[in-house]
Amino acid sequence: MAASPLSDDEVLLQRYRAGSVDAFNELVLRHSRALFSYIRGMVGQQEDAEDVFQDTWARVIRHEASFRGGTVRGWIWRIAKNAVIDRVRRRKPDDSLDRPIGEDGLRLGDQIAAGGLPVPDQVDGAGLGIRIAVCVAGLPPAQREVFLMRTTSGLSFGEIAKILDVPLNTALGRMHYAVTHLRDALADEWRDL
Amino acid sequence: MKETDLIDEAMLNTVAETWGPAVKAVYAGDPSPETLARIRALAAQGLDTRGRRVFFARIRPFLVSAAAASIVGVATLLTLRTPDRPQSVHPLAALDGVLMLAMAMDTALDEDLAVMHPIGTDTEALTRRMLNMQGFVDVDVENSEEI
Known part of the structure; x- marks a missing residue:
């Protein structure tokens, strides 16, 4: 049986292994937007998202030899998922949600609820994006990660199930609950879409 | 499915x-x-x-x-x-050696011998006496040697 052709990501990874930093840079840029959106949706704040994003790629570099089979994209997202979990665990438990973060009387809790959106958007407050962000931030983490992986990253449910190491039905179930929750919370907008 | x-x-x-x-x-x-x-x-x-x-x-x-x-x-x-290590010297024997060396430096060679000899003689005499007491020494032979 002939070996399946390498995907673009695998080619880039191989070129990096052969000594090309440019190839790795290209790999980062290919996935940067989708991965960053997912991470941002999971950790909330921009600064945290930057840290987790960097940590994810640092782990990819450190463990590049451990990639054997599957898709590079799925492997990277699995690493990102673990980096997100580690970041959430490391968060200071005594950091108050009432801590002011700006001069407009906004609190840390407001920003986290809005998925780390910039402060001016938060002040406007009425846009669909803000409402979606607040609702998504209110989802349980397991549902939120499936929802974000599917919507922001465009991963299939099969890929998501592999990344999370759960049966396909579990991934579908989590998405189902997430969608149900959002449909209830965003009833008006839901009809418009 | x-x-x-x-x-x-x-x-x-x-x-x-x-x-x-x-x-x-x-x-x-x-x-x-x-x-x-x-x-x-x-x-x-x-x-x-x-x-x-x-x-x-x-x-x-x-x-x-x-x-x-x-x-x-x-x-x-x-x-x-690894060099062969010599047998260790008993402290008393070493002290004897030091004392004898000190005496030799302090006296002339003849005197040194004179001092050393009696020690050997005393030991020899003591040994002969012990052997004699146990009946191992032929008195005649001893006397004839002395003559």
Whole structure:
């Protein structure tokens, strides 16, 4: 049986292994937007998202030899998922949600609820994006990660199930609950879409 | 897979496609150029580390052989160079030697011999006396030798 052709990501990874930093840079840029959106949706704040994003790629570099089979994209997202979990665990438990973060009387809790959106958007407050962000931030983490992986990253449910190491039905179930929750919370907008 | 799963998955895919643009817009953003630059630097550093790891993996067999050979060599060298240690001298005998040396320096050679001789004579006499007491010495022979 002939070996399946390498995907673009695998080619880039191989070129990096052969000594090309440019190839790795290209790999980062290919996935940067989708991965960053997912991470941002999971950790909330921009600064945290930057840290987790960097940590994810640092782990990819450190463990590049451990990639054997599957898709590079799925492997990277699995690493990102673990980096997100580690970041959430490391968060200071005594950091108050009432801590002011700006001069407009906004609190840390407001920003986290809005998925780390910039402060001016938060002040406007009425846009669909803000409402979606607040609702998504209110989802349980397991549902939120499936929802974000599917919507922001465009991963299939099969890929998501592999990344999370759960049966396909579990991934579908989590998405189902997430969608149900959002449909209830965003009833008006839901009809418009 | 059940038919309901397929329906469910298709329905959820439709929802995801419908909501995708709005959700993407909410979380749209790129990492900062500084972050991307740091990642690039990490990638270069990772290549260096990997290169060193590969190099050491390649020379590991030689390193192991060289280490084993050097251990054997050092052990052999130490074995060959270890001097035979003399028997240790009893402290009293050493003290005697020191005293005799001091006396020899303090007296003339003849006197030194004169001093040393009686010691030997006393010991000899004591030995003969002990042997005599136990009946091992022929008195006649002794006397004839003295004559």
